[in-house]
Amino acid sequence: MLIAYENVGKTFETLEGDLTAVRDVNLAVRRGEFVTLVGPSGCGKSTLLNMAAGLFAPTVGTVRYDGEEVAPYNQRVGYMTQNDHLLPWRDARDNVLVPLEIRGMGRGEAQDRVDELLEQLGLKGFERAYPSQLSGGMKKRTALARLLAYDPEALLMDEPFGALDAQLRLKMQIEILRLARTLRKTVVFVTHDLDEAVSLADRTAVFSARPGTIIRVVDVPLGEERDLLTLRRDSAYRDLTAELWDHLSPTVDHAEG
Ligand SMILES: Nc1ncnc2c1ncn2[C@@H]1O[C@H](COP(=O)(O)OP(=O)(O)OP(=O)(O)O)[C@@H](O)[C@H]1O
Ligand SMILES: [Mg+2]
DSSP, X not given: OOEEEEEEEEXXXXXXXXXXXXXXXXXXXXXXXXXXXXXXXXXXXXXXXXHHTTSSXXXXXXXXXXXEEXXXXXXTEEEEOSSOOOOTTSOHHHHHHHHHHHHTOXXXXXXXXXXXXXXXXXXXXXXXXXXXXXXXXXXXXXXXXXXXXXXXXXXXXESTTTTSOHHHHHHHHHHHHHHHHHTXXXXXXXXXXXXXXXXXXXXXXXXXXXXXOEEEEEEOOOOTTOOTTTGGGOHHHHHHHHHHHHHHGGGGGGXXX
16 A cells, blocks of 8 residues: 555644544555545545645544655655646746756756656647746646656646646546556546546545545546547446446535535
């Protein structure tokens, strides 16, 4: 197990009193596995990623990474939030360079690595463009390149493609699936989109409304070589999305926002 939640609960102290975001969460993510998390808004999905990243500890239970309790901060994971957080005053290449600078990698080696990543993600020719000059999809790909520049073992992704239109989202899904397979990454991926949850996953965890807990973990045996362009016509795929919807629909009335 690379990432394991053991009886995890998290309660925040707020001005209005204690707020329990998640409770009794048990989930073990194997090395190399792609797990998607779905559940109503406010059920604690981001809270769970934050704990795996070591941003804060659970109130009860344990979050482990590679067998050890996660301590602040977990340097072995890369975290991509819904917001790109690209630095507006740096061009694409210099944005991707940030983690390598922090790591102290020599300028020449770092530049080569960055250019390789930008090329891999289809950004060749845009190295010198600033975020304001990049399209939404290009910004996402730049953020993804920066995430991969760390070469983290595991990727925590919080609705990374939520703001993209359907076509771009599909393109990014194909990209992340290809990268996860070829680079052998472990991925925990939060999404609101049930199609996305099934398309990408080896397993999907479905959460209840807050305090969020796992209602069901669904195996997604669609194979490593699945073709996202034709998957929607696959009856196994359709059955799986319908199954997820059946688990999720009773929670709709309790969603926040
Ligand atoms: N640092 C914090 N302090 C206080 N309350 C918090 C904090 N972080 C999260 N919460 C609360 O915990 C609950 C779960 O939040 P979280 O962001 O994890 O939900 P989520 O499942 O990611 O929701 P969404 O799908 O809308 O992103 C919410 O009610 C939120 O207001
Ligand atoms: Mg969230």
